[in-house]
Amino acid sequence: MARVLLSSELQPLAGGVAELNLAAVDVRELFEQLRRHCPALAEHVQQHSALAIDGVIYQRPFAEPLAPDCEIYFIPRIAAG
Amino acid sequence: MSEQSTPKTYRSIGTSPVRPDGIDKVTGRANYGADRHLPGMLHGKTLRSPHAHARIRSIDVSEAEKLPGVMAVVTGADFPHLQSAMEEAGESQIDVWDLARNVMARDKVLYHGHAVAAVAATSDAIAEAALAKIRVDYEVLTPVMDIEAAMADNAPLLHEEMRTQGLPAAADRASNVATVIKLARGDLAAGFAAADVVIEREFSTPTVHQGYIEPHAVVADCRENGQATLWCCTQGPFVVRTLTSKVLNWDVSRIKVIPSEIGGGFGAKTTVYQEPVAIMLSLKSGRPVKMVMNREEVFRATGPTSASRIRIKLGANRAGKIMAAEAELKYEAGAFKGSPVMPGCMCVFVSYEMQSFSITGYDVVVNKPKVAAYRAPGAPMAAFAMESMIDEMAHKLAIDPIQFRLDNAVREGSQAVYGPKFPAIGFEACLKQAESHPHYRAPLGANQGRGVAAGFWFNVGMQSSATVNVQEDGSAIVITASPDIGGSRASMALMASEELGIPYERINALVGDTETAGYCDVTGGSRTTFATGMAVIQASKDVIRQMRERAAKVWNVEIDQVSWVDGAAVPAAEVAAEKDLKPLSFAELARNAAHTGGPIAGRASLMAQGAGAGFGVHLCDVEVDPETGKVDIIRYTVIQDAGKAIHPAYVEGQLQGGAVQGIGWALNEEYVYNAQGVMENPAFLDYRMPVALDLPMIDAVIVEVPNPSHPYGVRGVGETPIVPPLGAVANAVHDATQVRFCHLPLNPPRVLAGLQAAGA
Numbered sequence: 001m002a003r004v005l006l007s008s009e010l011q012p013l014a015g016g017v018a019e020l021n022l023a024a025v026d027v028r029e030l031f032e033q034l035r036r037h038c039p040a041l042a043e044h045v046q047q048h049s050a051l052a053i054d055g056v057i058y059q060r061p062f063a064e065p066l067a068p069d070c071e072i073y074f075i076p077r078i079a080a081g
Numbered sequence: 082m083s084e085q086s087t088p089k090t091y092r093s094i095g096t097s098p099v100r101p102d103g104i105d106k107v108t109g110r111a112n113y114g115a116d117r118h119l120p121g122m123l124h125g126k127t128l129r130s131p132h133a134h135a136r137i138r139s140i141d142v143s144e145a146e147k148l149p150g151v152m153a154v155v156t157g158a159d160f161p162h163l164q165s166a167m168e169e170a171g172e173s174q175i176d177v178w179d180l181a182r183n184v185m186a187r188d189k190v191l192y193h194g195h196a197v198a199a200v201a202a203t204s205d206a207i208a209e210a211a212l213a214k215i216r217v218d219y220e221v222l223t224p225v226m227d228i229e230a231a232m233a234d235n236a237p238l239l240h241e242e243m244r245t246q247g248l249p250a251a252a253d254r255a256s257n258v259a260t261v262i263k264l265a266r267g268d269l270a271a272g273f274a275a276a277d278v279v280i281e282r283e284f285s286t287p288t289v290h291q292g293y294i295e296p297h298a299v300v301a302d303c304r305e306n307g308q309a310t311l312w313c314c315t316q317g318p319f320v321v322r323t324l325t326s327k328v329l330n331w332d333v334s335r336i337k338v339i340p341s342e343i344g345g346g347f348g349a350k351t352t353v354y355q356e357p358v359a360i361m362l363s364l365k366s367g368r369p370v371k372m373v374m375n376r377e378e379v380f381r382a383t384g385p386t387s388a389s390r391i392r393i394k395l396g397a398n399r400a401g402k403i404m405a406a407e408a409e410l411k412y413e414a415g416a417f418k419g420s421p422v423m424p425g426c427m428c429v430f431v432s433y434e435m436q437s438f439s440i441t442g443y444d445v446v447v448n449k450p451k452v453a454a455y456r457a458p459g460a461p462m463a464a465f466a467m468e469s470m471i472d473e474m475a476h477k478l479a480i481d482p483i484q485f486r487l488d489n490a491v492r493e494g495s496q497a498v499y500g501p502k503f504p505a506i507g508f509e510a511c512l513k514q515a516e517s518h519p520h521y522r523a524p525l526g527a528n529q530g531r532g533v534a535a536g537f538w539f540n541v542g543m544q545s546s547a548t549v550n551v552q553e554d555g556s557a558i559v560i561t562a563s564p565d566i567g568g569s570r571a572s573m574a575l576m577a578s579e580e581l582g583i584p585y586e587r588i589n590a591l592v593g594d595t596e597t598a599g600y601c602d603v604t605g606g607s608r609t610t611f612a613t614g615m616a617v618i619q620a621s622k623d624v625i626r627q628m629r630e631r632a633a634k635v636w637n638v639e640i641d642q643v644s645w646v647d648g649a650a651v652p653a654a655e656v657a658a659e660k661d662l663k664p665l666s667f668a669e670l671a672r673n674a675a676h677t678g679g680p681i682a683g684r685a686s687l688m689a690q691g692a693g694a695g696f697g698v699h700l701c702d703v704e705v706d707p708e709t710g711k712v713d714i715i716r717y718t719v720i721q722d723a724g725k726a727i728h729p730a731y732v733e734g735q736l737q738g739g740a741v742q743g744i745g746w747a748l749n750e751e752y753v754y755n756a757q758g759v760m761e762n763p764a765f766l767d768y769r770m771p772v773a774l775d776l777p778m779i780d781a782v783i784v785e786v787p788n789p790s791h792p793y794g795v796r797g798v799g800e801t802p803i804v805p806p807l808g809a810v811a812n813a814v815h816d817a818t819q820v821r822f823c824h825l826p827l828n829p830p831r832v833l834a835g836l837q838a839a840g841a
Contacts, residue, residue: 007500008265012249047167047174052501056790058690059542073500076423078539079454079606 002030004072006041013041027051027061030072049074092647093578094793097730098585100571102342111342114298114314115373122300123152123201125362125372126208127355128215129382130190130197133224133448133758134237137188137197137217144214145200150207153365154215155358156198157187161330168327177327179417183451184328184357190219191239191416192450193759194381196354201362201370224448224758228390228411231257231445239416239446259418262426262442264498272405272437276396278477283392284466284823286807287751288413290385291455292742292770295344296376297383301359302369309360310337316346317603318562318595321353328357336360339594340564347742348454349384351603380763384453385752387412387420389462393429395470401480401488405437406430410463412444415451420444421459424539427499428804429463431537432508432696433471433489435498448758454605457538457800461743461807465825468534468808473821482533482812483516483698507722507786508535508696514782515698520718525702529715530817532701536804540797541606542689546599547616549577549624551681555668556587557624562598563613565590567738567799568731572610573617575727576793580621582648583667599686607797610727611788612689618792623683628670631677636662691790695801697721699740701809705817710833712748712814718780724788724796733781736802740779743806745771749826769828 004020011018015038022037024030034042045051051061052073058064059077066072105111142154165178186195198215202208223237230236236257244252247261273279299313315321318338326333343350355372362370374383394407408429412420426442475485490512491497493505515521515533525531550558559577563569570590578585592598601613625645632650633640638660642653649664656662674681702716719736726732749769753761762768787794807825814832815821820839824831 005500009247009263055502055504056691057501057539057542059692060688061690062688064690071502075499075501076427078424078427078541079421079458 001068002066002070002072006074010041010044010074013044014038024066026063026065028063030066045074048076050077091579093575093585094725094727095729096575097728098571100568101574101590102565102570106342113295113344114312114341117300117312117341117371119300119302119369122369122371123203123362123366124205124208125199125201125359125370126205126212127196127358127372127378128198128212129378130186130193130195132190132219132221133193133226134222134239135190135219136222137186137190138220139218140198141216142198144216145211148207148211148214150203151200151211152203152368153201153362154198154211155361155365157185159361160185160328160357163330175324176418179419179451180324181328183417184354192448194378194450195416196358196382199358199362201366225257226448226754226758227388228413228445228447231447232443239448243418243446257446258443259414259446260444262423264426264440265438266435266498267437269405269407269437269439273396275398276404277399278474279394279396280470280473280477281392281394282470282823283390284469286389286462286465286746286825288385288388288449289746289750289752290380290768291345291347291349293345293347293349296374296379297350297354298373299355299359300369300371301356301363303360303363308335308337309363310339311356311360312339312341313356314341314343314350316343316350316564316566316605317601318564319600320351320603321356322595324353325356325360328353329360337594337596340592343564343566346566347456348458348605351454351605352384354383376765377763380768381760382450384415384451386455386458387414387452387462389413389425391462391466393466393470395474397474397478399478401478401485403433403435403489406435407438408440410440410442412442412459413447413449413452414444415449416446417451418444418446420452423459425459425463428460428537429467430498432491432535434491434495438498440498449752456739456742456803460536460538460804461746464534464536464804465807465811468805469811469821469823472532472808472812472815483512483521486535487512503694505786505789506694506696507784510784510786511696511698511720511722514720514784515700518700518718518720518782520700520716520780523716528707528817529702529704530813530815532809532812532814532816534699534805534808534812536697536699536801538607538695538800538804540611540692540695540800541608542612542692543602543606543608544688545601545613545616546686547613547620548599549617549620549683551624551671551674553672553674555583555671556589557581557583559588559590559617560593560598561613561617562593562595562601563604563609564592566604567735568728569604569609569613571731572614572727576614576617577621580618581624581667582645599684607695607799608689608692611692611791611795611797614727614795615689615791616685616687619685619687620683623685624681627681627683628667631670631674632665634677635665636660691788693724693788693790693796695722695796695798697801697805699805699809701806701813703810703813703817705814705832707836710829710831710836712827712832714744714776716777718782719802720782720784721798721801722784722786722796723798724791725785725794726783727793727795729783732783732798735798736781737779739799739802740806741771741776743803744776744810747807747810747825747827749828751826
């Protein structure tokens with residue numbers, strides 16, 4: 001199960017929970033599940049967020065594989081300077 | 082100098098050859114934005130608002146249009162009406178309504194210098210005369226020039242329809258606060274209760290400009306078939322194409338963007354100002370149009386970075402562990418929403434382990450130019466505040482400032498305040514380098530002081546493409562669409578050389594345009610060596626695969642019986658012996674390509690992921706004149722983790738350049754506005770940036786903790802070095818004077834007033 005850990009800012013979009021455990025083998029499946037269970041969160045993060053999988057940041061994730069028990073955070077996309 | 086080395090040894094990367102574009106640049110042969118001339122070209126000029134805040138009642142261009150030599154006049158009415166919508170724009174999202182109105186005002190002007198109309202004429206003088214004949218009827222409004230004024234009850238509104246986003250409930254009235262951000266973790270009250278020492282201070286930083294040497298310049302040429310070509314100085318031709326097409330509501334395929342050489346950008350040349358206007362003037366006149374800003378226009382009408390107000394409360398125990406921290410960051414966005422307050426919030430506590438914290442950010446619009454990116458957008462102001470607090474806390478606890486940082490530093494596995502756990506990072510290594518550097522123990526004289534500060538930037542990856550064309554003489558051409566700002570031609574050539582196994586001098590690295598090169602996001606975000614470099618590496622590997630195939634054909638063996646070693650196809654031992662085969666060099670395979678299947682070209686396009694975070698630590702010595710308040714930098718050392726330095730001399734240049742810009746921010750730079758919201762110092766004579774005579778040689782120490790997500794371990798290096806200087810200088814001034822300065826710049830009047838107030 002992928003552990004999705006939500007910041008205080010994102011928790012209201014997921015019904016107030018701080019953590020979601022989702023059975024997903026890749027990012028595509030992760031987003032499918034998010035769209036099913038937390039559509040508001042899914043819409044927000046797909047528009048605005050990068051993804052950190054076990055600390056490695058994916059600016060625009062698509063179908064990256066997810067290891068069992070991986071840790072996932074959504075973080076704001078960082079622009080360039 | 083390189084203090085640590087990655088275990089792998091390399092032939093090309095890690096060396097510092099002469100840059101291929103260097104001679105053209107120092108002899109004046111290089112073509113910058115303003116150097117483009119086309120037959121029949123017209124001169125474009127912009128009429129700018131004389132008011133910081135006003136409603137446009139009407140614009141009359143009829144007299145200007147009658148002037149002989151005037152070929153076209155445009156106003157906001159000539160541009161399409163766009164709805165507010167967040168659109169993908171290369172590397173980030175942008176509200177096209179805001180962008181279009183920043184390019185050319187419609188119903189309101191929102192800062193002094195806001196573009197109101199533009200003219201194309203047969204000469205500069207005629208264009209200037211025509212501007213004087215345009216009549217604009219303004220209803221002048223009260224300007225809102227700082228955060229306090231913008232957030233005050235009953236403040237004049239810049240945008241009557243803007244509602245604050247990010248509140249727990251939908252805002253019921255308009256506001257100058259575009260967004261509120263909250264980040265929090267742990268039990269803040271319990272954390273402060275467990276602290277033995279709690280300090281709280283407020284800081285402020287002024288509006289500052291990137292100060293690039295080359296003003297914005299563009300030539301637009303629209304043809305009868307509806308196609309437009311732009312020549313311009315930009316950090317990203319593809320982002321210019323995207324943004325210009327949004328403002329004009331055109332398909333991107335109608336616009337070709339050819340980037341010129343670029344005389345500095347530092348983030349600010351990742352957006353558009355004159356480009357859509359020049360196209361519109363060219364379209365109307367049927368002739369090419371050139372528009373070149375002067376320095377005053379650059380200051381008044383292009384994006385500086387935010388002024389800020391930051392309050393921090395910090396608690397630590399006697400053992401030197403941070404127990405809790407609270408921050409409130411308010412950043413000016415300029416005339417339209419979108420300050421870098423989010424990265425400011427993400428960076429303010431990022432260097433330290435935090436169990437309990439609360440961060441609140443405010444994105445505030447004011448009647449100043451819309452801010453643009455500037456090296457590590459939002460981070461330097463946040464680090465100034467936090468690194469000043471760290472310094473003060475270390476002194477209160479009687480702990481060495483570097484030791485205090487080491488005791489609280491994030492390491493691999495630490496949870497960043499913005500969420501994820503850090504992979505391998507080099508902060509601890511940088512702190513230890515600083516601690517052991519001779520600078521840190523060197524004696525100081527009278528009125529001298531030493532400051533330390535740390536800094537962080539995320540770095541990014543994003544989209545890049547590269548093509549490697551093999552030539553029949555055994556050389557190769559590398560083409561990308563990443564404009565070369567900091568020496569990227571050299572770093573691209575070094576990486577291709579490393580992969581292909583041919584000398585650096587045999588590789589010609591070029592910057593292509595939007596129709597001849599594959600898509601690249603901007604040169605910015607410290608991404609080019611990392612991401613475009615990764616594309617060059619992959620394109621080079623594609624060439625190697627094709628060369629192994631050719632050798633296999635020549636030898637009539639399977640490709641997996643051919644390896645690539647030191648720039649040559651080498652047969653496996655068994656077939657080499659059986660068939661008496663000798664290795665085929667890159668040059669031999671290139672020369673015979675026409676006989677073995679045709680030209681060889683490698684290509685790669687990618688979304689680079691896993692950019693490695695960059696940490697740095699700066700040491701600064703100052704001498705403060707107690708009679709005048711003047712601060713001189715007498716010694717400065719930058720220590721930064723580069724992951725792997727591809728071209729160490731250019732990495733050092735990035736570290737030195739970032740430090741210099743940060744020192745200018747700390748000591749002198751600021752937009753000075755009068756009561757009407759007019760900037761009073763829009764020239765380098767009065768907007769005081771440091772020059773070489775102001776500073777000592779800046780020592781650069783490259784630490785190399787490899788980024789595991791890059792083949793060579795590269796991390797971006799361009800942005801982190803501007804983050805620590807503000808705090809390092811302020812901490813050094815405190816060390817010299819025992820006065821804590823919380824408001825920048827530390828120019829002589831401010832320092833002298835601080836000394837006098839303290840009785841020093």
